[in-house]
Amino acid sequence: xxxLVESGGDLVQPGGSLRLSCAASGFTFSSYWMHWVRQAxxxxxxxxxxxxxxxxxxSYADSVKGRFTISRDHAKNTLYLQMNSLRGEDAAIxxxxxxxxxxxxxxxxxxxxxxxxxxxSS
Amino acid sequence: EILMTQSPATLSVSPxxxxxxxxxASQSVxxxxxxxxxxxxxxxxxxxxxxxxxxxxxPARFSGSGSGTEFTLTISSVQSEDFAVYHCQQNNNWPPTFxxxxxxxxx
Numbered sequence: 471x472x473x474l475v476e477s478g479g480d481l482v483q484p485g486g487s488l489r490l491s492c493a494a495s496g497f498t499f500s501s502y503w504m505h506w507v508r509q510a511x512x513x514x515x516x517x518x519x520x521x522x523x524x525x526x527x528x529s530y531a532d533s534v535k536g537r538f539t540i541s542r543d544h545a546k547n548t549l550y551l552q553m554n555s556l557r558g559e560d561a562a563i564x565x566x567x568x569x570x571x572x573x574x575x576x577x578x579x580x581x582x583x584x585x586x587x588x589x590x591s592s
Numbered sequence: 593e594i595l596m597t598q599s600p601a602t603l604s605v606s607p608x609x610x611x612x613x614x615x616x617a618s619q620s621v622x623x624x625x626x627x628x629x630x631x632x633x634x635x636x637x638x639x640x641x642x643x644x645x646x647x648x649x650x651p652a653r654f655s656g657s658g659s660g661t662e663f664t665l666t667i668s669s670v671q672s673e674d675f676a677v678y679h680c681q682q683n684n685n686w687p688p689t690f691x692x693x694x695x696x697x698x699x
Contacts (some may be wrong), residue, residue, distance in 0.1 A: 570638070585635060
């Protein structure tokens with residue numbers, strides 16, 4: 471069974487940093503592109519970032535470009551999101567999601583974690 | 593960036609009734625449209641992809657249709673476990689974008 475378990479969400483002050491983790495199990499982690507998607511309270515889903523299978527190609531939404539960094543560790547089967555210079559509008563539940571593509575990215579999400587809550591407030 | 597809209601924002605239905613949800617794209621996304629179900633406090637779950645293909649384990653009462661810019665998700669006979677928020681998402685153009693969601697609530 472595919473499992474994705476996020477952690478690392480917390481209350482942080484504006485301008486602060488946070489690193490989210492997503493532990494993957496039940497599938498060959500290194501074979502899939504992975505994504506982060508966020509959802510502000512009461513709002514819709516917004517794609518945040520994507521990383522390729524070997525971690526060499528990354529993409530970001532314009533709203534987080536230059537502030538967030540996605541990475542992965544195949545030895546630990548873990549996906550990360552380093553979030554710097556956090557703003558109030560970054561407050562959301564952050565989900566990691568597996569790309570449904572077989573070896574390539576098709577930008578559709580077939581498995582999701584339960585999410586981790588990031589609160590940005592002074 | 594392709595803008596996705598959904599209507600209605602809230603749909604009130606009685607168990608056993610048919611529910612029809614709409615999703616519109618600001619430009620053609622061909623058939624590269626997915627639907628997700630999200631229950632309170634839970635992660636989204638993939639229901640439909642390719643506009644009309646049910647994901648593994650999804651009951652047959654869920655069906656999707658449409659292409660281009662207009663899409664529909666139909667629940668033929670709403671069950672108690674179907675009350676949730678439904679999101680559409682296009683994966684035809686970069687970046688992937690979602691609609692704001694339609695909440696299906698008990699009438």
